[in-house]
Amino acid sequence: MASNKTVILVTGANSGIGYETVVALSNALPSFHVLLGSRSLEKGQLALNDMQRTHSSSLKGAISVLQIDVTDQKSIQTAKDEIETQFGKLDVLINNAGLMVYQQMDTLTALRQTFETNVFGQVVVTETLEPLLKKSTDPYIVYVSSEQGSVTNRLDPNYQYRHLRGDSYRISKAAVNMLAACHRYNYAEWGCKVLAFNPGWCVSNLTGEKGRKMRLKMGARDPKEPAEALVDIIQGGRDDDIAKNGMVDVDGGVLPW
């Protein structure tokens, strides 16, 4: 029998936006069971220990660590089997795992690494978990994308981040946006709400330790902000925005594709 809890999987949740999203979800409702997805069980367990130490008085919903490497089909299938055995369904999938190649390397290697995680991984994770999402009465699929993937912004001469390069990352997030659009179309008939989400420029480990310090210094936002927005989204608070034609933005409304 399917669980009576709202079962939510956040991939790449041992760090950054994913980590804060698990905390915010658990803080929100005791009826949530949050699966803290991590490609390394050890890192996932360390993150959970840290959450329990730092937020012991506010956590309400259960949290379990789930090993899932989005570039490893066997790991994805095992994660699916575990969710099926334990809960019989999945209500919310937050495809958050992602990377930005910031080390020097040749273009083809950078593109392959970026797409392997940010795009191919998200497709395979979602399509593997689709049968479990179909068993939910109110399913949501979130793709954590980026305004860096907006073609409209890229060509806007006044766009604030126009001087940043990061072409591989931008191209991958544009592909994620198309993925969200395809799945929104494909899954509409069974009532699944699908969206691409822009979390804003946040302090996280996306560009390593040096990058984290630079983000802090430059006033990047706290990843708690997108985490709170994601809690609102999966509770239906942004359904009007999801129905619009664009990326659901952390600050409200949508951004152009």
Ligand SMILES: NC(=O)c1ccc[n+]([C@@H]2O[C@H](COP(=O)([O-])OP(=O)(O)OC[C@H]3O[C@@H](n4cnc5c(N)ncnc54)[C@H](OP(=O)(O)O)[C@@H]3O)[C@@H](O)[C@H]2O)c1
């Ligand atoms: N921070 C920003 O300013 C910003 C802005 C727009 C969009 N985003 C997006 O937000 C999402 C979260 O990034 P973040 O900023 O929170 O960075 P982060 O702190 O580096 O977190 C990324 C997470 O993804 C995980 N990950 C990477 N490859 C994986 C794989 N193959 N399988 C499973 N997990 C994997 C990482 O695990 P490990 O710890 O094992 O590496 C980590 O837990 C990404 O999709 C990113 O593109 C971030």
